Amino acid sequence: MTRVSLLIVMVFVCLMTMQCCSGREGETALVILEELEAASGVKDPEDRLERLDIFVKNHPEDYFRRLAYWESFKTIADDVGSLERASEYLDGVLAKESDHALRGNLLLRKFAYVFKKNRRDAASLAAEMLDGGEVSPKLFLYMAYYLESDDEYVELTERCLKRALELVSDGFLRSRILVVLGEFLEEQGRRDEALEVLRKAGMDAFSGGSLGEILWEEGEREIALDHYIRYIAGVPSGVESVPLDSLFVLVNGDMSGLDEMILSKRIIDEGPLEQHAFVDIEGRRHDLADYIGDNLVIIIWSPT
Amino acid sequence: MEFKSLEKKLGFKLIGIDVSGNLAKTRELIKENGATFPVLIDGDSYSREILHVTMTPTLFIIDGSGRIRSRLVGKVDNLERVVGGVLGCI
Numbered sequence: 001m002t003r004v005s006l007l008i009v010m011v012f013v014c015l016m017t018m019q020c021c022s023g024r025e026g027e028t029a030l031v032i033l034e035e036l037e038a039a040s041g042v043k044d045p046e047d048r049l050e051r052l053d054i055f056v057k058n059h060p061e062d063y064f065r066r067l068a069y070w071e072s073f074k075t076i077a078d079d080v081g082s083l084e085r086a087s088e089y090l091d092g093v094l095a096k097e098s099d100h101a102l103r104g105n106l107l108l109r110k111f112a113y114v115f116k117k118n119r120r121d122a123a124s125l126a127a128e129m130l131d132g133g134e135v136s137p138k139l140f141l142y143m144a145y146y147l148e149s150d151d152e153y154v155e156l157t158e159r160c161l162k163r164a165l166e167l168v169s170d171g172f173l174r175s176r177i178l179v180v181l182g183e184f185l186e187e188q189g190r191r192d193e194a195l196e197v198l199r200k201a202g203m204d205a206f207s208g209g210s211l212g213e214i215l216w217e218e219g220e221r222e223i224a225l226d227h228y229i230r231y232i233a234g235v236p237s238g239v240e241s242v243p244l245d246s247l248f249v250l251v252n253g254d255m256s257g258l259d260e261m262i263l264s265k266r267i268i269d270e271g272p273l274e275q276h277a278f279v280d281i282e283g284r285r286h287d288l289a290d291y292i293g294d295n296l297v298i299i300i301w302s303p304t
Numbered sequence: 305m306e307f308k309s310l311e312k313k314l315g316f317k318l319i320g321i322d323v324s325g326n327l328a329k330t331r332e333l334i335k336e337n338g339a340t341f342p343v344l345i346d347g348d349s350y351s352r353e354i355l356h357v358t359m360t361p362t363l364f365i366i367d368g369s370g371r372i373r374s375r376l377v378g379k380v381d382n383l384e385r386v387v388g389g390v391l392g393c394i
Contacts, residue, residue, distance in 0.1 A: 236379075236382075237379050268372070269373060274355075298319055298320070298364040301361045302322065302360040303324055304324045
């Protein structure tokens with residue numbers, strides 16, 4: 001091989017290596033999702049199942065494999081037309097997956113799917129999970145969200161919420177569960193219990209709305225107002241259900257100071273934002289550390 | 305909404321983090337809202353496990369030193385007023 005040819009080959013190899021390395025590292029989450037999207041979009045159900053299975057085998061540890069599992073379940077249940085086979089498929093997945101969050105996510109999706117078709121079957125499923133060994137607090141919390149819409153499942157709703165509480169000792173999730181339990185108890189006419197539970201849920205701004213409502217009815221208007229202000233500070237859209245301006249005037253005579261009170265509760269200090277690297281939907285890499293020095297607003301969303 | 309002009313006016317950078325893993329719907333939402341800011345993919349549950357997000361949307365305001373100074377749950381209709389209010393005080 002001549003020197004020029006060797007040089008050309010070396011440059012080519014270097015370029016290919018650079019492209020592969022930077023592309024693979026910088027686009028991993030996007031590439032994985034695009035692969036999943038392609039597999040999920042296959043028209044023939046059996047081909048789709050095969051592609052989804054390949055996806056899971058290619059990405060056995062990836063966070064998004066739960067979506068592939070769910071797509072497979074829906075394909076079998078809806079397109080192939082067999083809920084029984086879909087359930088067997090999911091049982092097979094759950095037998096090999098020990099990730100509690102993933103298990104909880106899949107079981108919740110199955111529960112929600114069944115709930116839409118037959119609430120009684122869904123309730124049986126929830127009861128089975130309560131009697132079994134599932135340890136995802138979100139599973140029980142979100143099943144309770146569904147069940148509480150039906151008066152027939154009051155006891156089951158409460159069991160789910162209390163199980164969720166047993167599974168998480170502190171933090172935002174525990175506060176969320178306490179709010180949902182408190183609101184549930186209030187709806188059942190168990191006001192004292194509701195108050196006791198809601199008072200422990202301070203990390204969740206929604207607790208302010210519920211406490212405000214109860215205490216206002218009980219005539220404790222100043223304390224109720226304080227809770228409402230905390231609620232609106234953390235949940236700005238809460239003004240749609242709480243006429244805070246009017247309530248403030250009723251207690252204080254006029255509106256002066258209200259905006260400042262809301263702002264003072266809105267500004268907190270939760271400590272440093274933990275650094276993390278992401279890929280965006282265009283495949284570009286972003287490091288949260290790059291934003292230090294700027295004020296940053298982050299919107300966490302889900303279109304689904 | 306004119307996000308770019310708001311960012312410039314109030315002096316902040318805006319990013320979105322999508323937790324759904326649904327590229328098609330995310331892209332649709334971006335188009336519907338005229339979002340010109342980066343939308344990041346949460347591929348390892350950072351939002352839930354680290355930021356402890358329990359509902360979406362949730363909006364965080366981070367100051368220039370990297371500290372979380374506000375956590376707002378649910379839609380924020382008047383972004384300029386709400387974000388501007390906080391940024392004006394931190």
